[in-house]
Amino acid sequence: DAMVIQNPRYQVTQFGKPVTLSCSQTLNHNVMYWYQQKSSQAPKLLFHYYDKDFNNEADTPDNFQSRRPNTSFCFLDIRSPGLGDAAMYLCATSDHNEQFFGPGTRLTVL
Amino acid sequence: DQQVKQNSPSLSVQEGRISILNCDYTNSMFDYFLWYKKYPAEGPTFLISISSIKDKNEDGRFTVFLNKSAKHLSLHIVPSQPGDSAVYFCAATETSGSRLTFGEGTQLTVNP
Numbered sequence: 001d002a003m004v005i006q007n008p009r010y011q012v013t014q015f016g017k018p019v020t021l022s023c024s025q026t027l028n029h030n031v032m033y034w035y036q037q038k039s040s041q042a043p044k045l046l047f048h049y050y051d052k053d054f055n056n057e058a059d060t061p062d063n064f065q066s067r068r069p070n071t072s073f074c075f076l077d078i079r080s081p082g083l084g085d086a087a088m089y090l091c092a093t094s095d096h097n098e099q100f101f102g103p104g105t106r107l108t109v110l
Numbered sequence: 111d112q113q114v115k116q117n118s119p120s121l122s123v124q125e126g127r128i129s130i131l132n133c134d135y136t137n138s139m140f141d142y143f144l145w146y147k148k149y150p151a152e153g154p155t156f157l158i159s160i161s162s163i164k165d166k167n168e169d170g171r172f173t174v175f176l177n178k179s180a181k182h183l184s185l186h187i188v189p190s191q192p193g194d195s196a197v198y199f200c201a202a203t204e205t206s207g208s209r210l211t212f213g214e215g216t217q218l219t220v221n222p
Contacts, residue, residue: 006153097159097205
């Protein structure tokens with residue numbers, strides 16, 4: 001089945017210790033997104049790629065970086081996680097208006 | 111600036127009855143609207159959408175209504191089933207762009 005896969009599903013890191021979340025897709029969509037979602041809040045777009053073109057949201061902290069080495073994979077790097085970065089991180093893909101989401105990675109910062 | 115708002119954080123209905131989830135938006139450039147459903151520990155899954163050229167779109171038990179003049183849309187679920195219990199997110203976009211703007215979600219609970 002074509003899908004969006006996120007690994008790991010649960011990630012625990014220490015305050016200030018870099019962490020990388022990964023996303024892969026078999027849909028061959030040219031757009032990939034990273035969202036941050038905290039409890040009872042709307043998913044917040046961090047950045048997206050249109051093919052290799054990177055689009056950063058204006059209010060995304062510099063602490064968050066992303067890489068897209070090829071169409072199938074996209075990574076979210078958090079350089080120095082703070083307690084406020086604990087959240088669900090959602091990856092999504094699209095080729096038109098509809099976005100397809102992965103199951104998310106729940107990040108805990110100790 | 112919350113451009114998409116879901117004012118009811120929760121809704122509880124009896125099985126078999128109608129569930130109505132509401133969403134308001136402020137950006138008049140939005141011309142495509144989507145509803146997503148999210149179970150705990152899973153990512154949102156697409157449910158139904160509507161273009162601004164329509165005022166209604168139906169898919170089985172799910173119907174979305176759009177009132178452009180009021181900048182309001184609603185999702186009707188009839189009949190509601192316990193398996194429909196989830197968080198429902200409204201989202202909006204401009205078809206010329208690729209960004210979705212989400213509402214905060216409404217937790218629907220359908221009681222047997």
